[in-house]
Every structure is written in structure tokens, then in C-alpha cells.
Amino acid sequence: xxxxxxxxxxxxxxxxxxxxxxxxxxxxxxxxxxxxxxxxxxxxxxxxxxxxxxxxxxxxxxxxxxxxxxxxxxxxxxxxxxxxxxxxxxxxxxxxxxxxxxxxxxxxxxxxxxxxxxxxxxxxxxxxxxxxxxxxxxxxxxxxxxxxxxxxxxxxxxxxxxxxxxxxxxxx
Amino acid sequence: xxxxxxxxxxxxxxxxxxxxxxxxxxxxxxxxxxxxxxxxxxxxxxxxxxxxxxxxxxxxxxxxxxxxxxxxxxxxxxxxxxxxxxxxxxxxxxxxxxxxxxxxxxxxxxxxxxxxxxxxxxxxxxxxxxxxxxxxxxxxxxxxxxxxxxxxxxxxxxxxxxxxxxxxxxxxxxxxxxxxxxxxxxxxxxxxxxxxxxxxxxxxxxxxxxxxxxxxxxxxxxxxxxxxxxxxxxxxxxxxxxxxxxxxxxxxxxxxxxxxxxxxxxxxxxxxxxxxxxxxxxxxxxxxxxxxxxxx
Numbered sequence: 001x002x003x004x005x006x007x008x009x010x011x012x013x014x015x016x017x018x019x020x021x022x023x024x025x026x027x028x029x030x031x032x033x034x035x036x037x038x039x040x041x042x043x044x045x046x047x048x049x050x051x052x053x054x055x056x057x058x059x060x061x062x063x064x065x066x067x068x069x070x071x072x073x074x075x076x077x078x079x080x081x082x083x084x085x086x087x088x089x090x091x092x093x094x095x096x097x098x099x100x101x102x103x104x105x106x107x108x109x110x111x112x113x114x115x116x117x118x119x120x121x122x123x124x125x126x127x128x129x130x131x132x133x134x135x136x137x138x139x140x141x142x143x144x145x146x147x148x149x150x151x152x153x154x155x156x157x158x159x160x161x162x163x164x165x166x167x168x169x170x171x172x
Numbered sequence: 173x174x175x176x177x178x179x180x181x182x183x184x185x186x187x188x189x190x191x192x193x194x195x196x197x198x199x200x201x202x203x204x205x206x207x208x209x210x211x212x213x214x215x216x217x218x219x220x221x222x223x224x225x226x227x228x229x230x231x232x233x234x235x236x237x238x239x240x241x242x243x244x245x246x247x248x249x250x251x252x253x254x255x256x257x258x259x260x261x262x263x264x265x266x267x268x269x270x271x272x273x274x275x276x277x278x279x280x281x282x283x284x285x286x287x288x289x290x291x292x293x294x295x296x297x298x299x300x301x302x303x304x305x306x307x308x309x310x311x312x313x314x315x316x317x318x319x320x321x322x323x324x325x326x327x328x329x330x331x332x333x334x335x336x337x338x339x340x341x342x343x344x345x346x347x348x349x350x351x352x353x354x355x356x357x358x359x360x361x362x363x364x365x366x367x368x369x370x371x372x373x374x375x376x377x378x379x380x381x382x383x384x385x386x387x388x389x390x391x392x393x394x395x396x397x398x399x400x401x402x403x404x405x406x407x408x409x410x411x412x413x414x415x416x417x418x419x420x421x422x423x424x425x426x427x428x429x430x431x432x433x434x435x436x437x438x439x440x441x442x443x444x445x446x447x448x449x450x451x452x453x454x455x456x457x458x459x460x461x462x463x464x465x466x467x468x
Binding site for chain 1: 258259262263265266268269270271272273274275276278279280281282283284285290292295297299300301302341342345346349353
């Protein structure tokens with residue numbers, strides 16, 4: 001069963017713009033799509049590029065197999081945490097099917113005080129699991145925000161208590 | 173031996189000769205050092221000369237470029253440049269944004285805005301292998317509804333929508349993503365077992381469409397005299413790719429020897445902790461080791 005490639009799902013737009021107005025409104029649509037996806041996933045991708053290299057076939061018997069190596073570069077942020085990814089995908093097409101495998105994954109992040117962050121980042125790198133990286137990063141940031149908010153809430157509370165205590169002492 | 177006696181003491185002449193000898197060797201050494209130093213100086217001088225020439229060349233080139241830029245800026249109409257570059261900038265932005273939209277598939281969720289709402293694409297992967305994608309076309313209305321989708325029928329879509337679709341789209345899609353990725357991972361393992369390790373199976377692999385119930389009979393060594401075991405794997409948690417229940421039994425008539433019983437128990441542990449095809453990879457490796465030991 002042939003895999004549906006993602007390219008088939010996204011039909012490329014026809015080139016040539018009637019006017020710059022069309023181009024601007026199209027840009028507006030694209031911006032809306034990006035805003036939707038960054039809100040949905042919690043991840044803002046700022047830059048992305050890909051290079052492909054067709055690997056020469058050294059095996060003479062396997063003429064029907066084509067191998068393509070893709071080098072991807074992706075950078076962005078999840079709230080205050082920025083990241084840069086470099087990964088390679090090997091695509092092998094034979095008579096029956098197309099297979100895509102991530103063969104190398106490098107995640108570059110600024111050092112933070114959160115050791116849990118570096119833990120799951122290195123695990124994701126080991127397993128070449130992009131989904132795990134993005135999902136964990138999003139949940140981690142959300143948890144940090146929640147913890148911050150909760151802490152702020154309690155900090156205010158304790159200050160109120162302090163004031164009451166001082167008043168009581170004065171009265172005495 | 174006798175030395176000619178010309179009035180000076182024996183030691184005097186010898187010592188004098190020795191002193192002369194030392195002086196000669198010293199002056200030789202000095203001249204050698206001098207020669208070496210002179211050679212180094214010479215090579216440094218040529219190096220300095222080369223670098224100076226290079227610097228002059230680069231200076232000249234830089235001046236030329238500056239002049240060219242000034243000339244071209246002066247020649248072109250100001251309005252024209254603005255218009256052209258605006259178009260170019262806009263097109264470059266468009267290409268960049270389209271590329272970024274495509275890149276979202278690596279986060280597991282990507283999509284396109286539609287006239288009705290949004291069509292979200294869910295990508296699946298297992299151990300770095302990029303697998304099938306599925307889509308959910310949502311109509312942005314009150315209530316939110318699914319226009320159409322490509323989610324397999326055995327994934328509990330209705331259950332998940334009932335829980336989350338109306339209150340939290342993000343949670344709905346994350347949950348769906350989890351189920352689909354787990355299914356894709358289980359399916360991948362079962363497919364790999366069937367295709368790569370058919371030699372180890374003594375009979376067909378029984379599987380359901382959700383790939384959460386598998387049973388098969390296998391041998392640790394495909395050709396050897398090893399005992400056939402029957403294994404049943406159940407994945408009760410549909411969001412995982414490792415089984416929750418594992419049973420490995422021996423279905424022979426004679427009693428199982430203690431060493432084989434040990435193996436049977438260890439196999440159960442293996443199936444719990446490693447993906448299915450990796451368990452069989454380790455069986456294959458053990459078999460290779462055994463072969464190697466027989467050869468040596």
C-alpha cells in the first residue's frame with residue numbers, strides 16, 4: 001500500500017499574481033494559518049530550510065530503488081525558550097513503497113536552569129523523536145507558566161498575612 | 173710521546189691548541205646559527221612582502237566595489253528600486269511562510285485554513301520512521317463539527333470528540349494525535365515482524381485492525397531445534413506502543429526443561445520492555461553469536 005505523501009495533500013499554488021493586492025491578501029492568509037498553527041501547537045517556527053541530495057546508487061542490481069537524503073534546518077521558539085534543529089531524513093523509494101526515516105537529529109538550545117528540559121531534549125535526540133521533543137517542550141513551558149502563576153498567587157497571600165500579624169502586635 | 177720543546181711548557185702548547193680548537197668550533201657554530209637566523213629572516217621578509225601585496229590588492233578591490241555601488245545607486249531611479257524590492261520581499265516572505273507551514277508537520281500537527289474553518293493534518297512517526305498522515309476537516313460553527321476525516325474507524329474518534337471537541341480543540345487534537353501515533357507505532361512493529369522476521373514465525377501472525385491484540389507462534393532459532401513458544405500481546409492502553417499484557421506459553425506435550433522455562437520467562441519480560449521487532453532482532457543476534465561460537 002503506497003503511503004500518501006504529505007506533498008499530495010498540499011497542492012502547490014499556481015505561480016503568477018494578477019496584482020500585488022492578490023499577493024498581499026495571500027500573505028495575509030498565510031499569516032493567519034501560521035498564527036493558528038503556532039497557537040495550536042504552542043510552537044512558533046521562525047525559519048525553515050531544506051536541502052536535498054540524491055544519493056548515487058552503488059548497487060547495480062537494485063535499479064528501481066532511489067535514495068534521497070534531505071537536510072532540514074528549523075528554528076523557532078516556544079514562549080521564551082528558543083531552539084534550533086538540524087536533522088536528516090533518508091527517503092527510500094522502491095517499486096512498492098516510499099519510506100522516510102530520520103537518520104540524524106541535533107537539537108540546539110540555550111542552556112537554562114531547568115535540568116528536566118535538557119533531559120528530555122537528549123532523550124528526543126537519542127530516539128530521533130521530533131514529536132516527543134515538540135510536545136514535551138510545549139507541556140514543559142505550560143507547566144512553568146502554571147507554576148509561576150501559582151507561586152505568584154501564594155507570594156501575594158503571604159504578604160497579606162504578614163501585614164495582619166504586624167497590626168496585631170501593634171495593638172498589643 | 174715527545175713534543176717539541178720550544179721553551180713553552182708541554183701543557184701550555186696543548187692547552188693553547190685546545191683553546192684554538194674550541195675557538196674554531198665556536199666560531200663555526202656561531203656562523204651556523206647566523207646562517208640559520210639569516211635564512212629565517214629571509215623567509216619572513218618574503219612573507220611580509222607577500223602579505224603586503226595581498227593587502228594592497230584587497231584594498232584596491234574594496235575601493236572598486238565601493239565605486240561600483242555608488243555608481244549603480246546614482247544611476248537607478250529611486251521609485252523603481254522601491255517597487256521591485258517590495259515585490260521581491262513579498263515573494264520571499266511568501267515562500268518562507270509556505271516553507272514554515274510545511275515544516276509544522278514535524279510537530280505532529282499542521283493544517284490549512286478552509287472556507288469552512290480549518291483542515292488539520294496529523295502526522296505519525298515511530299522511532300524516527302515517518303509514517304501515515306491523517307486529516308480532520310473542522311467546520312468552525314457553534315457547535316464545532318467534523319466535516320470529514322480520514323481517521324480509521326477503529327480509533328475512538330466519537331469518544332474523543334465528545335470529551336474535548338467543544339471545550340478544547342487543542343486537547344482534542346493532541347489526544348487524537350496520541351492515539352494515532354500509538355496505533356501507527358504498533359502497526360509498524362507488527363508489519364516489521366511479519367516482513368523481516370517471517371523465518372522465526374511458525375505460523376501466521378494474528379492481529380486485529382487496531383493492532384492492539386497480537387498472537388503468534390515463534391522459535392528463537394529459525395532453523396535450529398529450539399522450542400516453539402506461543403505469545404499473546406495485549407495493548408490495553410491505546411496510547412502506548414508497548415504491551416500491557418504478555419503471555420508466553422509452551423504448547424508442547426512433553427515437560428519444559430528448566431533452561432527453556434527460564435528462556436520463556438525472560439521472553440515475557442523482553443516483550444514487555446522492547447518493541448516487538450527489536451525483540452526479534454535480539455533473538456537473531458543471539459543466534460549469530462551462537463553460530464560464531466560453533467565456527468570458532
